Amino acid sequence: MLPSPAIHMSLEKMRIKIARIITRMDLGGAQQAVLCLARHLNQNLFEQILITGEGGQLSAELSSIPFVKRYIVPSLSRHVGLGSLLDDLKTIIRIRTILRLEIPQIVHTHTPKAGILGRWAAWLARTPRIIHTFHGFGFSQFHPFWAKRLYVWIERLTGLITTRFIVVSERNRLKGQQYRIFAGAACDLIRSGVDFSTFRNVSGDKSQKKIELDLAPSDRIVGIVAGFKPPKGLHHFVTVAKRISEQRTDIKFLMVGDGELRVQLEEQVHQLQLDSVVKMVGWRRDVPELLEIFDVFLLTSLWEGLPRVLVEAMIVGVPIVATDVDGIAEVIRNGKNGYLVPPGDTAGMAQKLIELLENETLRRQMGATAKSLVQEFSAEKMVEDYTRLYLGLMGDVADLSSFPSQEVPGGKP
Structure with missing residues (x-):
């Protein structure tokens, strides 16, 4: 009544x-x-x-x-x-x-x-x-x-x-x-x-989503979802892509977002000859589906509060490599659901990414742990x-x- x-x-x-x-x-x-x-x-x-x-x-x-x-x-x-x-x-x-x-x-x-x-x-x-x-x-x-x-x-x-x-x-x-x-x-x-319901039971063909983005179904994906702003340190993301592309040709880097630094980042990608390695797709409404195709999430922030996108990646079960700044360490338990590296340490980021990309069992273990740690958020x-x-x-x-x-x-x- x-x-x-x-x-x-x-x-x-x-x-x-x-x-x-x-x-x-x-x-x-x-x-x-x-x-x-x-x-x-x-x-x-x-x-x-x-x-x-x-x-x-x-x-x-x-x-x-x-x-x-x-x-x-x-x-x-x-x-x-x-x-x-x-x-x-x-x-x-x-x-x-x-x-x-x-x-x-x-x-x-x-x-x-x-x-x-x-x-x-x-x-x-x-x-x-x-x-x-x-x-x-x-x-x-x-x-x-x-x-x-x-x-x-x-x-x-x-x-x-x-x-x-x-x-x-x-x-x-x-x-x-x-x-x-x-x-x-x-x-x-x-x-x-974070609204967990948005990321529950995400349906879709991962291979088809990759093809939609002009990626090969067999490509390994390192991704980020972020505004293209100074705090995110995205020039380091591109530098890491360069380091890894010199070792592996099957790993692609997906940047979901946009912002004031886009032109500078596009110039950096072009100067480093990474046009076929780094893909910028702008802001998207299908972030849950995109997170599903990530093998590893890489966050290169220089300073932060507590990034919600890490929680979103954890809900989906994506292992994370992130910089150890501000509240990030309260989301990432080093060695459990991801790895923490000092800000700007692109060599360390590349090393941890390779470690995860070459070990599917470790990725699955970290992804499962990530899912178990999100209730607080x-x-x-x-x-x-x-x-x-x-x-x-x-x-x-x-x-x-x-x-x-x-x-x-x-x-x-």
């Missing part, structure tokens, strides 16, 4: 209004986590507003969710520099205007740029609870000293107006503490969850953890457990 109209009215008044802020809805880990929360956070408990930049591969999916109100702020972009200061000021003013209109009880920001601009807009709008999720930091040891110092200073300052922090990995928590970014506010660990657990966090921030709230729950994907892979 459905609740009466009077109860519905009461429920509307009791629902917690959350405004979530992020830059473009690109096909990245932070954006996929936001999309998952938008779809599956319980409507009986929460009213959701999303403030985003313009465009992105996931933009249409986000706009198709009927119970989430979306505001697009074109000036909210990832670009950082003196030339963007005027746009940044306009963005803060626009977001503040939206927040004053909507009056959310909680503002939750994601990604570095949106995290800084969004939190200051929320502070100016006098939003009582401001939280931010670090899906990785916007700085690393590979940035110039002055740029890193400036970013840390801005994060420390913004931390003073932040109610609660969330990180996706323990290493990110330690890094934030090391740089004194959290400013005394509590910091919780909430993993970025389910979408269901992420939604539950955020629900608990939001309710905790609000203090005592009405018991709405008698109202219909909302199905959340997840479960055992």
Whole structure:
């Protein structure tokens, strides 16, 4: 029996209004986590507003969710520099205007740029609870000293107006503490969850999928799914392909994704005469099927939060060779479900890849272990953890457990 109209009215008044802020809805880990929360956070408990930049591969999916109100702020972009200061000021003013209109009880920001601009807009709008999720930091040891110092200073300052922090990995928590970014506010660990159902029972002919990609059915595939951005270290991926192509001719390298570095990477591939070895296929909607044809997943990141794509590869049972940076070591157990190598160590990456590619039994063992380790990273657990966090921030709230729950994907892979 459905609740009466009077109860519905009461429920509307009791629902917690959350405004979530992020830059473009690109096909990245932070954006996929936001999309998952938008779809599956319980409507009986929460009213959701999303403030985003313009465009992105996931933009249409986000706009198709009927119970989430979306505001697009074109000036909210990832670009950082003196030339963007005027746009940044306009963005803060626009977001503040939206927040004053909507009056959310909680503002939750994601990604570095949106995290800084969004939190200051929320502070100016006098939003009582401001939280931010670090899906990785916007700085690393590979940035110039002055740029890193400036970013840390801005994060420390913004931390003073932040109610609660969330990180996706323990290493990110330690890094934030090391740089004194959290400013005394509590910091919780909430993993970025993956919808296991998307990767269950993937059907399809692997040989046919290879032929579709202009690969031979007998080819061994080393692959990556990533945005073509500096943190991913994809020039090392191409260098590893060169090293291995000098030893084996039956191994191909598949790059699924796109981004600002595509032209540079294409030039590198051409200069190293790898046009027949490295294949770039752009962003694809058939990632589960593509992961099925990977023999090994190679992640060459220079810095990270906790990459969801590793969990996706593990669900499918693909062994992994990855760089030992940030939260990656919390996904990969060295020698169990993959191998960890230092960032930039292309010789070490090539060695571990050859070891796996020449040992089918080892690949199967690592793939089976990978499948057994993913439960911590389910979408269901992420939604539950955020629900608990939001309710905790609000203090005592009405018991709405008698109202219909909302199905959340997840479960055992």
